[in-house]
Amino acid sequence: MTEWMSIVVVVNPGDVDLVSGLVWDLGVSGIEEQPLPDGAVELRIGCERTIAQQALEVLAGRWAPTAEPVAADEGLDAWRDHAQVWRIGSIVIVPPWLETPSDVAESDLVLAIDPGHAFGSASHETTRMCLEAVVELVTPGCAVADIGCGSGVLAIAAARRGATTVVATDIAADAIVATLDNALTNNVADLVEVSTATIDELESTRFDVVFANIGAATLSSMAAALVQVTKPEGVLVLSGLLGEQVETVIESFEQTGALRTEVRADGEWRTVLMKRSR
Numbered sequence: 001m002t003e004w005m006s007i008v009v010v011v012n013p014g015d016v017d018l019v020s021g022l023v024w025d026l027g028v029s030g031i032e033e034q035p036l037p038d039g040a041v042e043l044r045i046g047c048e049r050t051i052a053q054q055a056l057e058v059l060a061g062r063w064a065p066t067a068e069p070v071a072a073d074e075g076l077d078a079w080r081d082h083a084q085v086w087r088i089g090s091i092v093i094v095p096p097w098l099e100t101p102s103d104v105a106e107s108d109l110v111l112a113i114d115p116g117h118a119f120g121s122a123s124h125e126t127t128r129m130c131l132e133a134v135v136e137l138v139t140p141g142c143a144v145a146d147i148g149c150g151s152g153v154l155a156i157a158a159a160r161r162g163a164t165t166v167v168a169t170d171i172a173a174d175a176i177v178a179t180l181d182n183a184l185t186n187n188v189a190d191l192v193e194v195s196t197a198t199i200d201e202l203e204s205t206r207f208d209v210v211f212a213n214i215g216a217a218t219l220s221s222m223a224a225a226l227v228q229v230t231k232p233e234g235v236l237v238l239s240g241l242l243g244e245q246v247e248t249v250i251e252s253f254e255q256t257g258a259l260r261t262e263v264r265a266d267g268e269w270r271t272v273l274m275k276r277s278r
Helices: 013-024 049-060 075-082 125-137 153-160 173-185 216-221 223-228 243-254
Strands: 004-011 030-035 041-048 066-070 086-088 091-094 109-112 143-147 165-169 192-195 207-213 230-242 258-266 269-276
Touching: 004 013, 004 049, 013 030, 013 041, 013 049, 013 230, 041 049, 049 066, 086 125, 091 125, 109 153, 109 173, 125 153, 125 207, 125 230, 125 258, 125 269, 143 153, 153 165, 153 173, 153 192, 153 207, 173 192, 216 223, 216 230, 216 243, 223 230, 223 243, 230 243, 243 258, 243 269
Parallel strands: 091 109, 143 165, 143 207, 165 192, 207 230
Antiparallel strands: 004 041, 004 066, 030 041, 086 091, 230 269, 258 269
């Protein structure tokens, strides 16, 4: 049985994105932000015990984090009380326990997404930027990979937009469960192939669009493999990056022959679009 921990750390508002970026890179399952009366922000970070130890080591040099065990159905589910509907272009993300807004148009793509203890509720800027890219880049008949799929929201959106080959991978058991459940809820379970396969196990030059919202360090370490699974002239959507991390990640991909096409921003967060050359 998975042992869950809650890491609590108080930071200045300007450090919220930095701390979030550091721990998302480690694979935490959720972060709750709570403003304090003195202007500081309390972050409650939910993760497995093994990841908690890494997170404490990363944060302890600059902040004063503490950790406490939590039941899986307590602290990690508290965010549900604050969940909301998100619109990203024509895509509307609705938590299954909320009502679909009355202003949703027939042409909108409504997705019922329950991330469980995985990442991907559309509340985070990086997920929303990736969903914008789904709207722009995914066309009927194309092949899409969602590496580090979390809730599966990107893979499911791609399948609903007409992609006929969709592969969603993650190393976290909670992410696999969430993606399978969400694919079934959104009637694309027969289209989305969900697995714990590593990037090296995927077929080369298979995908027109590859999404990887997995943080700077992981992106840089996987650059060659991510480019390898992308078709010539295919697009890589790389996210989970803070502004100061962008150039390092781009350089890693350029060394494999990929070409920078665009850097997008939402607050402190960045998403990089690159293309595999012929």
